[in-house]
């Protein structure tokens with residue numbers, strides 16, 4: 001049995017029942033967040049034909065997902081898909097996305113999968129009136145939602161951003177925040193904008209995956225522990241650890257929260273990976289890198305931390321095994337999740 005097969009067996013009901021297609025149409029973006037390594041001026045993937053060429057790749061993935069998968073999410077991302085210059089009436093990118101979405105609906109229908117499309121955006125568009133009408137129209141026939149990205153450090157946040165959160169409220173499924181060293185520092189200081197969003201939206205705190213240039217932004221294990229302590233003290237609703245804490249306290253089962261299984265990342269140049277991009281060099285990781293399958297990273301995480309004999313195993317969401325495998329991270333001895341869960345019991 002290979003590592004992937006072994007993990008599927010060992011993890012049992014900790015294996016998520018959700019499949020995820022991360023479809024990065026292009027990297028082009030008109031802003032520059034400090035933690036994001038996208039090639040902001042690249043135009044690869046922006047033509048209609050290039051977008052439609054993703055459909056056979058998605059079909060291949062759908063035909064291979066595990067039979068126990070109950071839901072498939074298609075994450076449509078850039079770059080920034082809703083940049084003003086792409087919605088100016090000359091280059092009508094909304095029409096291109098719509099064409100792609102209708103093709104996706106067609107291939108889902110054939111497989112009796114309910115299409116769920118989630119578009120990830122920086123929410124800076126000033127063409128909100130056009131975009132909201134487009135979303136309303138699409139939602140008459142298909143489920144399309146937004147993930148709004150927010151970061152307390154390194155991301156431009158304008159008045160329009162906060163206005164858009166109100167305008168698009170009904171379509172925003174959640175806010176996404178990247179847990180960098182700087183974000184932890186800002187949250188520890190106290191961030192009013194974050195506190196307001198916390199009252200209004202579900203917030204998912206995503207593990208940061210650095211690039212060689214942004215390696216210094218990855219939190220050390222001790223900083224990650226400080227972040228977990230902040231979750232329990234101040235933000236107990238934050239996903240995924242807020243939820244995990246209550247599950248640990250009630251000893252309820254929990255799935256792993258960072259997908260290794262049934263996940264594909266389709267890149268602008270039509271390369272298909274499990275998560276990593278070609279720009280992530282193998283020498284940056286403590287394990288061997290297989291761009292199609294990161295189960296060896298999860299395997300090493302579980303072995304090194306001895307998760308299978310840990311008292312918190314059934315409730316613990318574990319950690320993103322890829323981000324955890326980044327070599328240049330300041331590591332502590334032992335598992336910080338465990339130290340954190342131990343402190344809850346005191």
Ligand SMILES: C[S@@+](CC[C@H](N)C(=O)[O-])C[C@H]1O[C@@H](n2cnc3c(N)ncnc32)[C@H](O)[C@@H]1O
Nearest residue numbers: 035036078079080120121122149176178208209
């Ligand atoms: C690359 S962005 C593209 C979509 C859109 N432009 C936005 O900012 O939401 C997709 C998501 O990845 C997050 N992200 C960017 N760089 C990241 C990194 N190095 N590690 C983890 N997530 C990252 C962003 O914050 C955003 O939520």
Ligand code: SF4
Nearest residue numbers: 029032033036079122
């Ligand atoms: S808005 Fe999105 S794509 Fe653009 S730089 Fe920021 S994270 Fe990257």
Ligand code: SF4
Nearest residue numbers: 307310313316335338
């Ligand atoms: S607390 Fe640590 S050792 Fe225990 S299951 Fe979670 S990640 Fe593994």
